[in-house]
Amino acid sequence: MNLSALSPDFIGGFVGFILTVLVLSYLFGDNAMFRFTSHLFIGVAAGFVAVVVFYNVILNQLVFPTIQNPGSTNAILPAFFLGLWLFITKVSPRLSRFGNPLMGYLVGAAAATAIGGAVFGTVFPQVGASGGLFDTQAAGQENQNLIYWLVRGVLILIGTITTLAFFHFGTRPRPDQLARPPAWIEGLGKAGQIFIMITFGVLFAGVYSAALTALIERLNTLFILLGPYLLPQ
Amino acid sequence: MADIRCPMCGKNNPAGTEVCKYCQARIKPLVVNPLDGDGGSGQPGKSSQPNNTPDHESSLPDWLRDLRQRDDEPAPDPTEKMPEWMQDEPQVPGFSSDGDAPDWLSRIRKQEDAPEESEAESDFSAPEKDDSQDFLAAEEKPGQDLPDWLSQLGSSEPESKPEAAWDQPDEEPAPAPAEEGDQPDWLQRIRSRQKEETPPDAFLFSSEDEEPSAQAAEATEAGETPDWLSSFQTPEPAPAEKADSLPDWLNQQAGPSPFSEPVNEGEEEVPDWLSPKAESGPFSQPVSESEEGVPDWLSKFGGQEAGAAAFAAPEETDETKPAFGEEENLPDWLTRLDSSATEGPRSGSVPALILDEEDLSETPEPDKSSIETPDLSSVPDWLSQVPADEAASGAAAGDSEAGLAPAELPSWLEAMRPVESAAPLVGSPEDTSGPAEKAGPLAGLRGVLPAEPEFVNLRKPQVYSIKLQVSEAQQAHIALLDSLLETEAAAKPVQGKPALMSQQLLRLGIAVVLILAVLTALFLNQQQLPLPANPPPEVQNVSTLINSLAENAPVLVAFDYEPGLSGELDATSSAVIQHLTARNAYLTLVSTSPNGPLLAERLITHILPQQGLTVTNYTNLGFISGGPTGLLALAENPKKVLPYSLNGVMVWEGLPLSGVQSVADFAMVMVITENPETARAWIEQVQPFLQEKNTPMVMVVSAQAEPMVRPYYETSPRQISGMVAGLPGAAAYEKVTGRTGITRHYWDAYGAGILVAVVIILAGSLINFVLAGFAHPKPAEAEGTL
């Protein structure tokens, strides 16, 4: 074997091949090699996370700006000290409760961000879109048949409403009977189940498509690595 | 003054307090113990419970009724000397320890005053009272003209057994002796003789008895001694003999209850007037005595029903029976007592005592059904000193004699019987109301408050079992639970299973088929499958938008996918990146995932060069932490969030990013992600900022995220301008752009994989349908979600 051919890519490819085989061994059941590989993967990923965070946040947002432009980081400098306090208190179980205010700050900011995005980014546009399903002008812009456009709108509207009805879990108390939602909501919910199943079927196809592509990529890599050595020239 | 300690609760009370202020018990008992010398006002044998109800009064004989109505005579001097045997004995109820003359003596005294002839014909009770009063009145005055027989009593030996004539139930103690000054002389003489000679036996009259005995002795000394009093003159036998000769109720007072012992010996020891063979006795031979000058009242004793409460026939005393055997000489009441004794001994052998007048008046009306608990405060000291065990033994002895029929006493006599004598017979509820008091003035009584505080009774605490009391039903449940737990904990025998199960075989077969199909397609690389002929509109829009980009336009590209889906998204995004590179767009790479910058570097430096594409017009700004919050910060001020590139280069100062102040200043925003949530976050947080400048946002998503991202495309106005989804989308994009890339290489293998999956799933479902059709029909299942 020509050692010069042992390029980093080749070695890397060989390592990747070994790791791929080890992971695919799970087809035969759980084994030590699969566990070894999965733990190796978690360690490498955690190491990358720690380094990227250090580089991108601490160095790029604090150290480098402070060095190059000392006054530019005054506004965010307290956040770094708060971050250090958060790190120290949450790493130690005894001091954990002292980091709760900062966790509250994070949770409050995330909640507000999520609320704003849900309201302005999903609810309003999606409801507006449901109302605009019967916009005949849009049909012309889409070069669609008007009947097709109206039928499409009706189906989407019915599907949206029935799907929302399926996720309605409120019940009305009834004497001497089990608590159940109103009958008309139950009927809409059953229709919504059909739309949901169709959606899940499409999702299933998409997940398989992604997994198949990953399998193809892995097999292609193995083929590229070993092909020259296994296939006749 | 020193505080007085309450005998009941044990708490200190101020001196002079009669009633305890804590428990309301009498500190100073009503019963006067002659030994204490406190001059108690209590009458021996006196019951605190008044017994003066009309019904009870009507049933009493007249003489007894008179006795009850008589005023309390001064209590005898408690310091008066009594024989020792009298001092320790509880006083017989009905007889005062203070020396009050017995009722019958009082009556004798009175009757002495009255003409004897007029009283001789009268009822026994009335003349008895008068006679007794007369008699006593005569006796109380030593200087008076006493009958000779009484005066002879003083010279004779005090008969040690006048009590023998008084057949009392065993456990009934003798009352406290009355004061000497109040007792007839003959009685006093009797008592004095007894004190001098022997340890006194239980004598009906305690100190009081001494005086009658002394008086009797004096009487005999003074004059002709009646036969019935002649017994007083006989020398007193030895104490032991005397003890044996005492009636049972007197014998109970000292050690072996004298009352329980039959008077076996000593007919000669029994006072003549008490002995059954005695020719004379105070009640047995009234005629002879009358012949001798005995007062008429004494002669009437034999024919009268007597207040035999004080002189009840002993149970098993044969000698005592003959004491009343001469019926013609015995008073009727004594005769009846004798008959009742012959009928059978009463259980308990409790002597029935004649209560004093005051006692009778205070005793409550007897309850036929039960005997009331006597007034504990009025129990004479000699009575309270009787050990409880003696009382119990007396009761036991009485119980042992259950074979003997109890004597039938008249109701009025029964009522006057002390509670101790009657309680065992009647079996009152109070008998079982609690343990008998063992100490103090209330010894022998039941249902009383403890004299001592409970905490004084230092005794070993009761041992309680700490073992859990488990019933049988609970034990059965426990056994069942144990058996269930044992089955859970017990290692189930591992059945030998084959190396490969059917499920594993199926899975292996599917993997083998799929891998073979893909490898074959990759190996053949014939690219037989054509690319999609009609690209979807969302894909065409992306192409259109990129085509409309200006030269060196900054394009924000977000690599927000995981390395696991790098195979699909590298193939999908490479087509778009190639198009962007071809348009010489300035790629600004960001990511909200820590792996994103690395994936971006991998695509740019590793994947695209393999396709012959070199990308240099880009900058990798790195990682944005915080998720949606970071996106919001990026949208508001990207320079603040990412001031430097991943390499530490300040890229915002030079072109083309120098003109970018907000995210809307980018020519286009492209998000590459496999997660619908990440796509939604970009749309919700960043897209609103793009609207001000109509900056398009396009999505390069995985096939698994397409259904959840499409609704954002189907809005009006569209939130995302274009979308390339999965390998089919990439193939369509390559179809649109006319470029070949990784997708083309994967397309045949992808088709093979899809075909294998469809075939296997379809075949398996058909087989399951057929098998389900041949299987046992099941009830209709409720429809549910997957």
Next chain:
Amino acid sequence: MRATSTAIAVVTGALILLGYVITTGPLYDLRVILVQWAVILAAFALLVGVFNLLGVHWSKIKNRQPGSFYSLVLIISLFATAGLVGFFGPTHPVSQWIFNYIQVPIESSLLALLAVVLIFAGVRLTRRRLNSLSVIFIVSALLVMISSVPIFGAGEIPGLGPLRDFIVNILAVAGARGILLGVALGIIATGLRILMGSDRPYTG
């Protein structure tokens, strides 16, 4: 301490939420600063997660629990990666080599396994639960799959394309829109509970 945390969460959330309405002025500037602080604190929270992972597996090794060998592998790989990447930098070829030939292959292989598992699950679905909804699910999945790529030797089957468009662009969109609206409403309800102090996930 609990009240302080709640107050901070409520005030911060309120200020950031107001920024969606008030887009100018000092309030908006304050919101920008608060958001930047949140970004930095989130980065430190990530570091806390990494250290927590270290602590869990270190305790596993120290207590010699079953699987401690794998924990040792994890800790060694973590420190090795962090040391090399931190020393050379994330964009250095060494860092890229580690990422390209260790992390990517493993993750890709794990996803590749999913393809086999999904086919196997599709076969068992009709065996375990055979009802109308499962049939609808399988039929829609197969139609989308078969219509996404031409068939060998047959090419694209006529009618499958429009059918796929009908399923994906109309029926699936309807269901997905309803799911998105439901998710958004749930996010709003949960966020409001946090901003009102009813939920306190940051305590304890």
